[in-house]
Amino acid sequence: MQVAGEGISDEKILVLDFGSQYAQLIARRVREQNVYCEIVRHDLPADVIRKKKPCGIILSGGPSSVYEAGAPKCDPDLFRLGIPVLGICYGMQLACESLGGQVEHCESREYGRAALRISEPAGLMAGLPHEMDVWMSHGDQVSSVSEDFQPLAATASCPYAAVRHLRLPVFGLQFHPEVTHTPLGGTILHNFLYAVCGCEGRWHLTDFAEQTILRLREQVGDQRVVCGLSGGVDSAVTAALLYKAIGPQLSCILVDNGLLRKDEQAAVLAEFTNHFKADLHVVRAEDRFLQQLAGITEPQEKRRRIGYLFIECFKEEAAKIEDARYLAQGTLYPDVIESGAAVDGPAATIKLHHNVGGLPEQLGFDLVEPLRDLFKDEVRKLGEELGLPEQLVWRHPFPGPGLAVRCLGEVTKDKLDVLREADHIVVSEIKAAGLYRQTSQVFAVLLPVQSVGVMGDARTYENAVAIRSVNTDDFMTADWSHLPYELLARISNRIINEVRGVNRVCYDISSKPPATIEWE
Numbered sequence: 007m008q009v010a011g012e013g014i015s016d017e018k019i020l021v022l023d024f025g026s027q028y029a030q031l032i033a034r035r036v037r038e039q040n041v042y043c044e045i046v047r048h049d050l051p052a053d054v055i056r057k058k059k060p061c062g063i064i065l066s067g068g069p070s071s072v073y074e075a076g077a078p079k080c081d082p083d084l085f086r087l088g089i090p091v092l093g094i095c096y097g098m099q100l101a102c103e104s105l106g107g108q109v110e111h112c113e114s115r116e117y118g119r120a121a122l123r124i125s126e127p128a129g130l131m132a133g134l135p136h137e138m139d140v141w142m143s144h145g146d147q148v149s150s151v152s153e154d155f156q157p158l159a160a161t162a163s164c165p166y167a168a169v170r171h172l173r174l175p176v177f178g179l180q181f182h183p184e185v186t187h188t189p190l191g192g193t194i195l196h197n198f199l200y201a202v203c204g205c206e207g208r209w210h211l212t213d214f215a216e217q218t219i220l221r222l223r224e225q226v227g228d229q230r231v232v233c234g235l236s237g238g239v240d241s242a243v244t245a246a247l248l249y250k251a252i253g254p255q256l257s258c259i260l261v262d263n264g265l266l267r268k269d270e271q272a273a274v275l276a277e278f279t280n281h282f283k284a285d286l287h288v289v290r291a292e293d294r295f296l297q298q299l300a301g302i303t304e305p306q307e308k309r310r311r312i313g314y315l316f317i318e319c320f321k322e323e324a325a326k327i328e329d330a331r332y333l334a335q336g337t338l339y340p341d342v343i344e345s346g347a348a349v350d351g352p353a354a355t356i357k358l359h360h361n362v363g364g365l366p367e368q369l370g371f372d373l374v375e376p377l378r379d380l381f382k383d384e385v386r387k388l389g390e391e392l393g394l395p396e397q398l399v400w401r402h403p404f405p406g407p408g409l410a411v412r413c414l415g416e417v418t419k420d421k422l423d424v425l426r427e428a429d430h431i432v433v434s435e436i437k438a439a440g441l442y443r444q445t446s447q448v449f450a451v452l453l454p455v456q457s458v459g460v461m462g463d464a465r466t467y468e469n470a471v472a473i474r475s476v477n478t479d480d481f482m483t484a485d486w487s488h489l490p491y492e493l494l495a496r497i498s499n500r501i502i503n504e505v506r507g508v509n510r511v512c513y514d515i516s517s518k519p520p521a522t523i524e525w526e
């Protein structure tokens with residue numbers, strides 16, 4: 007699968023995907039170091055790999071065991087192409103096993119932080135301290151290597167945490183250099199790209215924009231593309247790319263489902279009309295959505311109904327657009343991986359949700375997803391490159407099902423209005439405190455709970471609101487934000503005083519995993 011424009015750079019890295027949740031993260035870490043990167047199937051024949059002329063190959067991790075029947079394997083000839091290979095976790099086990107080593111099941115799975123002691127601080131491990139934190143996540147490990155291998159680093163329970171082959175340009179890491187929990191992992195990848203593979207770092211995100219625009223033009227030809235606009239950065243960047251690529255052949259549809267945040271629809275329209283001149287259709291469908299949601303409390307059923315009705319509304323509007331052939335979606339990589347719809351590889355499903363699937367088949371459209379390989383922060387950088395306004399590029403993400411997944415239990419207009427007011431206070435106070443850019447996603451949740459309070463001399467029995475604020479790089483893992491107490495106090499006071507029907511405010515201090523960012 008292609009990560010960015012094919013042929014854009016003469017130096018490229020191939021990531022062979024063995025079903026790791028982290029394959030795209032590896033690709034993104036390579037892109038961050040200005041080297042073009044493609045993710046390909048794990049079983050690509052060595053001669054096909056050679057023809058692609060990569061300057062390096064990375065073998066990803068994966069959930070299998072190398073000795074398992076049907077475990078994904080690579081073509082063993084690739085180790086003899088003379089192209090540098092870096093195996094990570096499962097990829098390392100595969101490389102070592104192919105070149106005469108042995109892999110064994112560990113007594114206890116090693117998962118989490120480990121202290122790495124480096125014995126050879128040169129080459130791949132150059133510039134690193136003698137001891138550093140690394141992130142482990144494995145059930146098997148290399149137990150012996152052939153005499154051609156040299157250990158470079160070890161942990162207390164893993165004697166071959168980093169190795170290199172003495173005659174072939176083959177390296178292995180048992181830990182994950184691509185995750186943020188390996189703080190110096192970037193140095194190791196940098197060493198691999200620049201010192202081992204000899205890259206010069208000529209690839210930039212602007213290349214991605216230009217190449218994507220060319221590719222979109224090629225894919226779409228003179229056909230018309232319909233793009234759903236939500237007000238979020240993903241759909242705006244998708245629309246901006248398409249607008250640059252095909253201008254008047256683009257039609258945008260905004261479905262107002264009544265589940266948007268306070269004043270959001272007006273803001274989207276203002277931003278949209280100021281920055282694009284594309285054909286825009288607004289579908290006002292609040293009543294239809296509320297009707298569909300009446301009496302429904304089960305979260306998946308709420309999502310299903312919203313998704314279904316969204317498709318109906320979209321379909322009806324799209325039918326009015328003559329010659330529409332393609333549908334553009336702002337799907338990002340975390341949406342793809344969490345839906346288990348990832349690449350051609352065997353990545354395991356985590357959770358079925360988000361915007362992937364359903365819509366295009368129902369509409370009979372072909373799909374255009376120019377951001378499918380990117381992470382949120384890359385999309386933001388791309389938005390800036392494309393000249394989108396700051397308040398749009400940096401807007402916190404908002405889920406497709408909108409406030410419905412933050413209004414727990416049954417969704418009604420009254421409850422949504424309460425939630426909208428509380429949410430508006432949370433976001434405005436975060437902005438006023440100068441913390442909007444430092445937090446990743448901040449919002450209010452209306453809980454299906456009433457509790458007793460006292461206002462003046464009277465007993466109250468009213469709603470509780472939770473505040474959710476998280477910090478994350480990629481939305482796949484997240485920590486709760488350690489907001490100042492005074493700010494929390496101000497938010498709480500304002501909500502209780504200004505929002506009728508709320509007498510209690512709580513702060514959500516759960517990280518993801520095991521919690522998710524949204525409550526439903």
Ligand code: XMP
Binds near residue numbers: 522
């Ligand atoms: P969770 O709750 O799974 O959310 O930790 C991760 C990120 O995805 C957003 N999200 C969605 N976005 N459609 C979307 O477009 C959805 O159905 C959906 N569900 C969650 C969520 O807001 C967070 O940014």
